[in-house]
Amino acid sequence: MIAPPPSGPVLYPPELSLKLLTDMLRIRRLEEKSAEMYGAGKIRGFLHLYIGEEAVATAAIHALAREDNVVATYREHGHALLRGVPMGAIMAEMYGKKEGCSRGRGGSMHLFDKAARLYGGNAIVGGGLPLAVGLALADRMQKIARVNACFFGDGAVAEGVFHESMNLAQLWRLPVAFFCENNLYAMGTALARYESQIDLCVKAASFGMAALKADGMDVVASHEAAKQACAHVRSGKGPIFVEFQTYRFRAHSMFDAELYREKSEVEEWKTRGPIHTFTARLKAQGDLTEEQFLAIDAAVMKEVGEAVQFAEAGTWEPVEDLAKDVYTLP
Amino acid sequence: MSVMSYREALRAGLHEALARDPRVFLMGEDVGKYGGTYAVSKGMLAEFGPERVRDAPLSELAFVGAGIGAALGGMRPIVEVMTVNFSLLALDQIVNSAALLRHMSGGQFSVPLVIRMTTGAGRQLAAQHSHSFEGWYAHIPGIKIVAPATVEDARGMLAAALDDPDPVIVAEHAQLFETKSEVDDGVKVDIASSKVRRSGGKVTLVTYGGSLPKALAAAEEVDGEVIDLRVLRPLDMGPVLDSIRKTRRAVVVDEGWRSGGLAAEVMARIAEGAFYDLDAPLARVCSEEVPIPYPKHLEEAALPQVPKIVAAARGLLG
Numbered sequence: 001m002i003a004p005p006p007s008g009p010v011l012y013p014p015e016l017s018l019k020l021l022t023d024m025l026r027i028r029r030l031e032e033k034s035a036e037m038y039g040a041g042k043i044r045g046f047l048h049l050y051i052g053e054e055a056v057a058t059a060a061i062h063a064l065a066r067e068d069n070v071v072a073t074y075r076e077h078g079h080a081l082l083r084g085v086p087m088g089a090i091m092a093e094m095y096g097k098k099e100g101c102s103r104g105r106g107g108s109m110h111l112f113d114k115a116a117r118l119y120g121g122n123a124i125v126g127g128g129l130p131l132a133v134g135l136a137l138a139d140r141m142q143k144i145a146r147v148n149a150c151f152f153g154d155g156a157v158a159e160g161v162f163h164e165s166m167n168l169a170q171l172w173r174l175p176v177a178f179f180c181e182n183n184l185y186a187m188g189t190a191l192a193r194y195e196s197q198i199d200l201c202v203k204a205a206s207f208g209m210a211a212l213k214a215d216g217m218d219v220v221a222s223h224e225a226a227k228q229a230c231a232h233v234r235s236g237k238g239p240i241f242v243e244f245q246t247y248r249f250r251a252h253s254m255f256d257a258e259l260y261r262e263k264s265e266v267e268e269w270k271t272r273g274p275i276h277t278f279t280a281r282l283k284a285q286g287d288l289t290e291e292q293f294l295a296i297d298a299a300v301m302k303e304v305g306e307a308v309q310f311a312e313a314g315t316w317e318p319v320e321d322l323a324k325d326v327y328t329l330p
Numbered sequence: 331m332s333v334m335s336y337r338e339a340l341r342a343g344l345h346e347a348l349a350r351d352p353r354v355f356l357m358g359e360d361v362g363k364y365g366g367t368y369a370v371s372k373g374m375l376a377e378f379g380p381e382r383v384r385d386a387p388l389s390e391l392a393f394v395g396a397g398i399g400a401a402l403g404g405m406r407p408i409v410e411v412m413t414v415n416f417s418l419l420a421l422d423q424i425v426n427s428a429a430l431l432r433h434m435s436g437g438q439f440s441v442p443l444v445i446r447m448t449t450g451a452g453r454q455l456a457a458q459h460s461h462s463f464e465g466w467y468a469h470i471p472g473i474k475i476v477a478p479a480t481v482e483d484a485r486g487m488l489a490a491a492l493d494d495p496d497p498v499i500v501a502e503h504a505q506l507f508e509t510k511s512e513v514d515d516g517v518k519v520d521i522a523s524s525k526v527r528r529s530g531g532k533v534t535l536v537t538y539g540g541s542l543p544k545a546l547a548a549a550e551e552v553d554g555e556v557i558d559l560r561v562l563r564p565l566d567m568g569p570v571l572d573s574i575r576k577t578r579r580a581v582v583v584d585e586g587w588r589s590g591g592l593a594a595e596v597m598a599r600i601a602e603g604a605f606y607d608l609d610a611p612l613a614r615v616c617s618e619e620v621p622i623p624y625p626k627h628l629e630e631a632a633l634p635q636v637p638k639i640v641a642a643a644r645g646l647l648g
């Protein structure tokens with residue numbers, strides 16, 4: 001049995017609430033358009049959509065400052081977007097165009113942006129964790145105060161590198177916020193089918209690391225947890241682990257026939273959808289009207305349309321540049 | 331000028347690196363309190379403190395990955411992996427992060443990381459402690475592999491590796507640690523070129539790392555010209571091809587296994603670049619294709635040795 005949908009008053013100033021709503025919607029519409037462009041053959045390879053999980057990245061990234069670092073996974077379009085990577089540069093990257101945020105070299109799974117302090121999109125499950133630990137170590141040694149936010153899925157928790165990285169971070173009290181997006185599945189294998197201990201916070205406790213659990217379908221609860229986590233890291237208390245309990249509404253990737261879960265389970269989780277539940281709460285307390293919502297959505301759709309135009313107008317990197325940046329030129 | 335051992339040269343290079351640049355730090359298993367598995371970092375914990383001489387847990391994957399992260403974050407880490415054998419546990423971060431990040435990010439993120447590791451067999455440590463995987467690493471675009479074979483290179487290569495903006499693996503051969511020679515105290519070396527270590531007229535012996543002393547000994551018997559590759563990726567074939575144009579014969583000596591090994595790559599490049607200059611087929615002396623055994627006589631039989639190199643060279647001389 002899943003929990004009831006997020007409800008109750010939202011105690012944020014309307015400006016913040018609308019910002020959170022807008023950003024969740026920006027991710028949703030970008031992902032929907034990406035799926036469409038995948039169908040149209042414009043985007044190829046692997047494409048992992050974040051639909052259903054928008055509250056997590058939105059809540060977490062709104063708790064971060066510009067100068068904080070972010071390490072993410074292959075399901076990172078939303079994270080890149082909210083870190084300030086222009087939607088056009090993201091779409092162009094998925095198209096493989098030179099105007100993409102990684103010159104088109106990486107594609108959907110490898111969005112990088114120096115200005116946004118986004119250290120990738122990583123397609124090795126768990127691969128980003130030690131990078132975040134190292135970035136945090138560099139900060140500590142250079143006396144830079146910063147949160148190093150590391151996003152990863154529940155599946156990464158099963159990897160040895162998770163345990164090694166958690167131990168290092170706690171041993172050296174490094175400023176890392178480990179943001180675990182627990183959507184209950186690693187591809188087609190449910191958490192309970194691959195983990196002996198499904199309470200992920202217990203794993204953090206085994207390292208003596210502080211841990212929090214949050215309803216990842218509720219942007220308010222998630223934002224509160226993320227703020228608390230960042231405050232913990234900023235106060236110099238060392239790393240923290242946050243388990244966001246969420247759910248992916250779409251297939252794992254575009255190649256997934258979803259044989260491993262019941263449609264009814266997906267439908268049940270959709271009643272907890274982060275965008276419509278938040279919208280309803282804001283409307284109920286008079287912080288949002290239907291007209292306002294439609295206006296926000298129209299603005300988002302315009303941004304999405306322009307992103308597609310930008311990607312379409314993009315150019316292909318010349319083949320002569322194939323070997324560029326394998327090494328740094330002197 | 332002073333006489334020092336390969337080990338002392340590595341230590342002097344490391345000391346200079348830590349003293350010269352506050353961004354440099356050393357991280358690895360037993361580098362601090364223990365003084366380094368091969369005593370290279372002995373005394374440095376006391377001198378530079380635990381932040382910069384950082385003992386790491388047995389977590390090769392995480393601390394190599396953390397080295398990559400720290401390099402991205404503005405530091406100049408030297409990560410010591412005890413031996414090449416254990417670097418297998420860190421392979422994912424070396425291959426999938428360090429080597430790829432710059433290209434995959436469209437040139438935004440370089441990884442100025444140095445990974446030191448000892449390599450090689452010859453001390454009766456049995457199969458799991460006797461690998462020579464530097465040739466594997468040389469397969470991978472995005473990283474550089476250097477193999478100091480002389481005391482001078484042991485002294486100077488670390489500084490050159492730290493000056494390089496990309497990841498560099500330094501493969502230090504365990505059999506070389508006691509070799510001694512005179513070196514300039516402030517010697518500077520490059521990590522771009524291969525070098526002639528002995529001039530000779532009849533046959534070119536191409537080698538690197540722990541096999542260099544063996545090739546030099548063999549060269550005495552066959553009037554060999556010995557080329558030390560020094561850098562295994564990217565390979566500098568110029569001096570090799572120049573030498574072959576003179577000797578018209580070549581033997582490649584490599585402690586790695588024969589099949590799919592670095593020697594095969596070097597031979598292919600010789601065939602591509604100097605085929606019509608050759609008077610004899612190319613030859614190679616590699617490790618036998620067996621796990622390196624423990625007993626002394628079997629270990630010796632498994633590795634390249636001077637008589638095998640001499641025999642291979644004589645085979646070409648006809």
Ligand SMILES: Cc1ncc(C[n+]2csc(CCOP(=O)(O)OP(=O)(O)O)c2C)c(N)n1
Pocket residue numbers: 075123124125126152153154155156157181183185186187252
């Ligand atoms: C080391 C590694 N093993 C396997 C895979 C193939 N793979 C890609 S995503 C995935 C599932 C990961 O699940 P999770 O970490 O929960 O993230 P989610 O996709 O649910 O966001 C797997 C097995 C991989 N990319 N990397």
Ligand SMILES: [Mg+2]
Pocket residue numbers: 153154155181182183184185186187
């Ligand atoms: Mg998952």
